[in-house]
Amino acid sequence: MELHEMTAWELAGYLHTGEVSAEQTVQACYDRIDAVEDNVRAFLTLTPEMAFDRARQIDELRASGEQLPATAGIPIAQKDLLCTDGVPTTCGSKILENFVPPYNATVIQRCRDAGMIMIGKTNLDEFAMGSSTENSAFQITGNPWDLNCVPGGSSGGSAAAVAAGEATTALGSDTGGSIRQPASLCGLVGVKPTYGRVSRYGLIAYASSLDQIGPLCKDVRDAALLMNVISGRDPMDATSADIPVPDFTGTLHTDIKGRKGGIAHELLYGEGIDPAVRETIEQAVEQLSCLGVEFEDVAMPHAEYSLPCYYIIAPAECSSNLARYDGVRYGHRTDEPATDIYDLFAKSRAEAFGPEVRLRIIKGTYVLSAGYYDAYYLKALKVRTLIKSDFDKAFEDYDFLICPTSPTVAFKIGEKADDPLAMKLADICTIPVNLAGIPALSVPCGFVDGLPVGMQLMGAPFSEDTLLQVAYAYEQSTDWHKQRPGL
Amino acid sequence: MPEVTLDEVRHVAELARMALSDEELERVRRELNRIMDYFAELQQLDTEGIGDTSHAIPMTDVYRQDEIGDSLPAAKIVQNAPDSIENFFRVPTFMEEE
Numbered sequence: 001m002e003l004h005e006m007t008a009w010e011l012a013g014y015l016h017t018g019e020v021s022a023e024q025t026v027q028a029c030y031d032r033i034d035a036v037e038d039n040v041r042a043f044l045t046l047t048p049e050m051a052f053d054r055a056r057q058i059d060e061l062r063a064s065g066e067q068l069p070a071t072a073g074i075p076i077a078q079k080d081l082l083c084t085d086g087v088p089t090t091c092g093s094k095i096l097e098n099f100v101p102p103y104n105a106t107v108i109q110r111c112r113d114a115g116m117i118m119i120g121k122t123n124l125d126e127f128a129m130g131s132s133t134e135n136s137a138f139q140i141t142g143n144p145w146d147l148n149c150v151p152g153g154s155s156g157g158s159a160a161a162v163a164a165g166e167a168t169t170a171l172g173s174d175t176g177g178s179i180r181q182p183a184s185l186c187g188l189v190g191v192k193p194t195y196g197r198v199s200r201y202g203l204i205a206y207a208s209s210l211d212q213i214g215p216l217c218k219d220v221r222d223a224a225l226l227m228n229v230i231s232g233r234d235p236m237d238a239t240s241a242d243i244p245v246p247d248f249t250g251t252l253h254t255d256i257k258g259r260k261g262g263i264a265h266e267l268l269y270g271e272g273i274d275p276a277v278r279e280t281i282e283q284a285v286e287q288l289s290c291l292g293v294e295f296e297d298v299a300m301p302h303a304e305y306s307l308p309c310y311y312i313i314a315p316a317e318c319s320s321n322l323a324r325y326d327g328v329r330y331g332h333r334t335d336e337p338a339t340d341i342y343d344l345f346a347k348s349r350a351e352a353f354g355p356e357v358r359l360r361i362i363k364g365t366y367v368l369s370a371g372y373y374d375a376y377y378l379k380a381l382k383v384r385t386l387i388k389s390d391f392d393k394a395f396e397d398y399d400f401l402i403c404p405t406s407p408t409v410a411f412k413i414g415e416k417a418d419d420p421l422a423m424k425l426a427d428i429c430t431i432p433v434n435l436a437g438i439p440a441l442s443v444p445c446g447f448v449d450g451l452p453v454g455m456q457l458m459g460a461p462f463s464e465d466t467l468l469q470v471a472y473a474y475e476q477s478t479d480w481h482k483q484r485p486g487l
Numbered sequence: 488m489p490e491v492t493l494d495e496v497r498h499v500a501e502l503a504r505m506a507l508s509d510e511e512l513e514r515v516r517r518e519l520n521r522i523m524d525y526f527a528e529l530q531q532l533d534t535e536g537i538g539d540t541s542h543a544i545p546m547t548d549v550y551r552q553d554e555i556g557d558s559l560p561a562a563k564i565v566q567n568a569p570d571s572i573e574n575f576f577r578v579p580t581f582m583e584e585e
Binding site for chain 2: 195361
């Protein structure tokens with residue numbers, strides 16, 4: 001097997017014994033990028049100079065007998081909304097085209113401290129607003145399984161980079177499905193941790209009560225490895241949870257016999273789920289049953305309200321978070337003459353935000369404006385309580401819930417671009433999870449028309465270890481995760 | 488449900504500090520009416536006596552020692568400004584003429 005095809009834990013083994021150097025792992029990524037990036041277009045910025053410097057440093061440390069973390073020398077791609085000290089961070093937006101953060105996001109620093117080597121920054125829907133990465137101000141990313149299809153979004157660049165072998169692993173962020181849906185569409189494992197499990201410090205905010213950072217990986221073991229690196233309390237993020245972090249790789253082999261699984265009825269049999277995708281999930285349920293999981297149907301009566309609820313709450317938080325872009329302290333400033341300071345703000349913002357971002361800011365401002373706040377925003381927050389209570393109730397009886405990650409496989413580039421409602425339906429299975437703050441992951445479970453299908457496992461708050469165990473047991477009994485796109 | 492008017496959109500765009508063309512004001516108006524549809528869907532649910540969830544995971548205030556730490560270097564921050572002078576952000580002068 002070639003280096004660019006290996007998982008992080010496979011590479012870690014070779015790095016540990018010295019059979020492979022960190023410099024070779026980095027070289028393998030850039031060779032692969034030379035070969036396929038013109039077609040995949042996953043990266044907005046590449047950082048070869050930094051990467052090779054760091055790789056040589058790690059190789060020297062290892063040669064000198066230094067004890068290094070298991071992940072030392074593993075290449076990683078970072079979504080371009082994670083702040084990287086001295087490396088441009090655009091958020092896929094013209095407004096931050098020239099922004100160079102003066103500090104590292106906590107997850108970037110943790111990856112660095114764990115010896116991981118950043119290959120570059122990946123493409124995304126502008127400010128993470130989208131489900132196809134087509135909303136990027138800079139480029140369209142192709143799905144390595146079919147370059148005419150989208151990789152999903154908003155972490156589409158991270159997903160495409162890992163699926164194409166341009167990076168061994170990647171981080172993304174997930175506000176309504178932005179890690180899990182691209183992981184599903186690109187045949188990867190993607191984890192949306194519990195709200196608060198991972199520090200958001202240095203993650204450029206979209207909707208602060210929903211955003212979480214998580215890994216996109218080639219298999220479950222890699223996802224556990226990455227979760228060990230990025231999880232845990234951070235004094236720089238007051239919403240990061242002060243809760244012990246289990247050893248996710250150490251507990252991976254736990255037997256799942258006798259675990260109770262709930263089939264999230266409305267999210268599997270509801271409107272909009274492609275019948276072929278549904279069938280694939282049913283087969284996965286059967287496979288898990290063979291492994292000893294006991295399944296029952298679970299009603300999620302409020303799940304259908306997730307979309308309207310999300311499309312009030314997310315824009316509301318977005319309008320507040322994105323108020324900071326005023327063309328004064330950083331970001332784009334208009335060259336047009338302005339009549340006063342407000343005119344300067346308004347022109348700068350309208351020029352540099354893309355159409356979807358402008359729209360969500362206006363929507364959010366509207367639902368928060370005087371006279372509408374109670375009727376719209378507060379109502380949505382109450383419905384959020386009902387959606388969350390469906391999950392709370394389910395987790396009294398079940399260890400996890402299962403449904404598809406995405407209602408369809410990857411769709412064609414441009415196919416849904418002019419159909420906002422169809423695009424939003426891409427997230428029907430993933431959005432309830434963010435509203436409830438719970439952890440969920442997507443794991444490959446088959447193919448429809450040659451394109452990957454992912455199943456979503458959802459758990460009670462801070463039960464990522466259980467979800468990873470179930471996903472690992474399933475994965476080890478199948479070989480979906482060993483398939484690679486024929487780029 | 489009453490339709491959102493163009494004047495309302497203009498007002499909201501002003502609140503959001505967003506200079507929109509007439510064409511876009513109309514696009515936004517249509518999209519805002521879609522929010523009304525969402526609202527209508529949510530209205531079907533009885534939420535009498537239901538609390539609101541702004542954060543899904545319960546959290547209490549987090550305290551820390553009030554200690555002086557290192558600040559980011561001002562020069563590095565100002566580098567990102569569209570216009571600056573020394574370590575200050577510079578904006579155009581707007582003076583009302585008599």
